[in-house]
Amino acid sequence: MTPRDRERREADRRAATRDAAARAEADEVYREILRRTPEHEIDPSNRRVREVCELLGDPQRAYRVVHLTGTNGKTSTSRMVERLLREHGLRTGRFTSPHLTRVNERIAIDGEPIDDATFVATYRDVLPYVEMVDARSAERGEPQLSFFEVFVVMAFAAFADAPVDVAVVEVGMGGSWDATNVADGDVAVITPVGMDHEQWLGDSVLDIAAVKAGIVKDGATLVLAEQSEDVEAVILQVAAERGARVVREGVDISVVDRQVAVGGQVLTLRGLGGVYADIFMPLHGAFQAQNALLALVAVEVLLTGGAALDGDVVGAAFDDASSPGRLEVVRSSPTVLVDGAHNPAGATAMVASLDEAFAFERLVGVVGVMADKDPEGILSVLEPELAEIVVTQAGTARAMPADELGQIAVEVFGEDRVHVVERLDAAVALAVERAESEVERGAGVLVTGSILLVAEARVLLGRP
Structure with a gap:
């Protein structure tokens, strides 16, 4: 290693140390504001x-x-x-x-x-x-x-x-x-x-x-x-x-x-x-x-x-326009979409765009909503588009419990099309399995119902 290489490596190490310290301090400030x-x-x-x-x-x-x-x-x-x-x-x-x-x-x-x-x-x-x-x-x-x-x-x-x-x-x-x-x-x-x-x-x-x-x-x-x-x-x-x-x-x-x-x-x-x-x-x-x-x-x-x-x-x-969390593809094979629609009007706009932009043969939803929203309205819009639905919840006290949302989903979708999985990672895994269960091509998963749920799904699936 040349002296210049050693200097560059040392500079990178110092920068990484500074960045880590700044991130830790920012996280502490965030926790302070959260109080x-x-x-x-x-x-x-x-x-x-x-x-x-x-x-x-x-x-x-x-x-x-x-x-x-x-x-x-x-x-x-x-x-x-x-x-x-x-x-x-x-x-x-x-x-x-x-x-x-x-x-x-x-x-x-x-x-x-x-x-x-x-x-x-x-x-x-x-x-x-x-x-x-x-x-x-x-x-x-x-x-x-x-x-x-x-x-x-x-x-x-x-x-x-x-x-x-x-x-x-x-x-x-x-x-x-x-x-x-x-x-x-x-x-x-x-x-x-x-x-x-x-x-x-x-x-x-x-x-x-x-x-x-x-x-x-x-x-x-x-x-x-x-x-x-x-x-x-x-x-x-x-x-x-x-x-x-x-x-x-x-x-x-x-x-x-x-x-x-x-x-x-x-x-x-x-x-x-x-x-x-x-x-x-x-x-x-x-x-x-x-x-x-x-x-x-x-x-x-x-x-x-x-x-x-x-x-x-x-x-x-x-x-160069971008809109993270709005009909965003976060995974392929099968295609996994996330969309932050959290009210019936937003869900209606999303559904119209799904039909236009994607050719899914079988689409399974992963849906969680906040307790103060209109779950019946959102689910009613989604029902014609989804073969099955996996009901889950975001990791916040504001979220409607998955079992409670699941009861509403059964009324909208029928019991045979509804699964209730509280943990998001397991919910996505099940949705992928169900989406691919009956078609060789054209399977998809849609995560929606809450911006907070979409945020967690993006992190789970490795989006920056």
């Missing part, structure tokens, strides 16, 4: 986040913001908006939730999760101010900042420190009182609105739409996905009250054409600035085409006020 109120236990107010941001000098005002809400499609659309902005040479921040592998994913700069050292440094920077507001809240008899609220503060601070040109911010839940809504979006995007989180957002889709419309700020531009007539009316009323410009799918913009292609689809999109033809995107389904349209127009509005973007730049961005 706060979990993100699914909601106090519908963004007062605490607003107070911390004020103490920090309002970092969320240091860059332009694209703010996204809706019932389904928020994360995929957020990723597309960010990728388009980055392809145009801008520094980007992206805040999405939940994470699939490591919590750093929630806060991305220039398309990459912040590294462990930055994660720790950002937390240490904001912690004194978080603790000050925690103390104020306690004096008022109110809760301290929650897990999610701390991450929102960290994201805004990290983006200002980078600094980024534009932050793409996905709401955690709803809109008007969501922690992210202390930021003023230059552009608001509302994806399709349906029933979800009823205990927090309201018992009707109109109540939910009104809460989600709360992200539209005075004088902003709203890019609105096609909605039911009554939902659209609610959102348009809020936009009018705030003097917002509205760009509507199906009226001002549209997916003109969509052709299935190897590894994805080829799109023709009509934006505000013109028609963008022959755009390849390595994602499946009509819902992803809709997401692409919303993302494209949001970027048109932000960068040019609605004039055309460079077609080559747009094409390069979409060619």
Whole structure:
């Protein structure tokens, strides 16, 4: 070994030691934040986040913001908006939730999760101010900042420190009182609105739409996905009250054409600035085409006020689009797909895309849902597509117990088509066995029903 080789090996060893130490410290910070109120236990107010941001000098005002809400499609659309902005040479921040592998994913700069050292440094920077507001809240008899609220503060601070040109911010839940809504979006995007989180957002889709419309700020531009007539009316009323410009799918913009292609689809999109033809995107389904349209127009509005973007730049961005955990192939022989559909509307969109993009002869599902979701609705959508179902549960207290979900599945599928396996690894193994049991080709397994279940399945099957 030459002296240079020894130096390189020693440098690699020191770097590995530093990385391991930073990872351990980041994991400890994560455990510390986890001791706060979990993100699914909601106090519908963004007062605490607003107070911390004020103490920090309002970092969320240091860059332009694209703010996204809706019932389904928020994360995929957020990723597309960010990728388009980055392809145009801008520094980007992206805040999405939940994470699939490591919590750093929630806060991305220039398309990459912040590294462990930055994660720790950002937390240490904001912690004194978080603790000050925690103390104020306690004096008022109110809760301290929650897990999610701390991450929102960290994201805004990290983006200002980078600094980024534009932050793409996905709401955690709803809109008007969501922690992210202390930021003023230059552009608001509302994806399709349906029933979800009823205990927090309201018992009707109109109540939910009104809460989600709360992200539209005075004088902003709203890019609105096609909605039911009554939902659209609610959102348009809020936009009018705030003097917002509205760009509507199906009226001002549209997916003109969509052709299935190897590894994805080829799109023709009509934006505000013109028609963008022959755009390849390595994602499946009509819902992803809709997401692409919303993302494209949001970027048109932000960068040019609605004039055309460079077609080559747009094409390069979409060619590199990704949406982990959304109709994602994580294994072959047989094909194993994961999809984070966790409500009936999401399941419906997924099923339509399955039929279009994959030619399964026999598909077996591995399904687990959270206790606060609509299991009957989800299972009813899946039933015509699945030969059999293996019911399981994610490793969280929020998950509906597998035996309880299994009883519901029997009512939907019939007893002969239902298996109940609590452990995910055993559930996937059984699903593979059952999928291959009656066909030589065309067997598949679909893991779905919960983003947390999909996250565990991706790790189990070796996805980064």
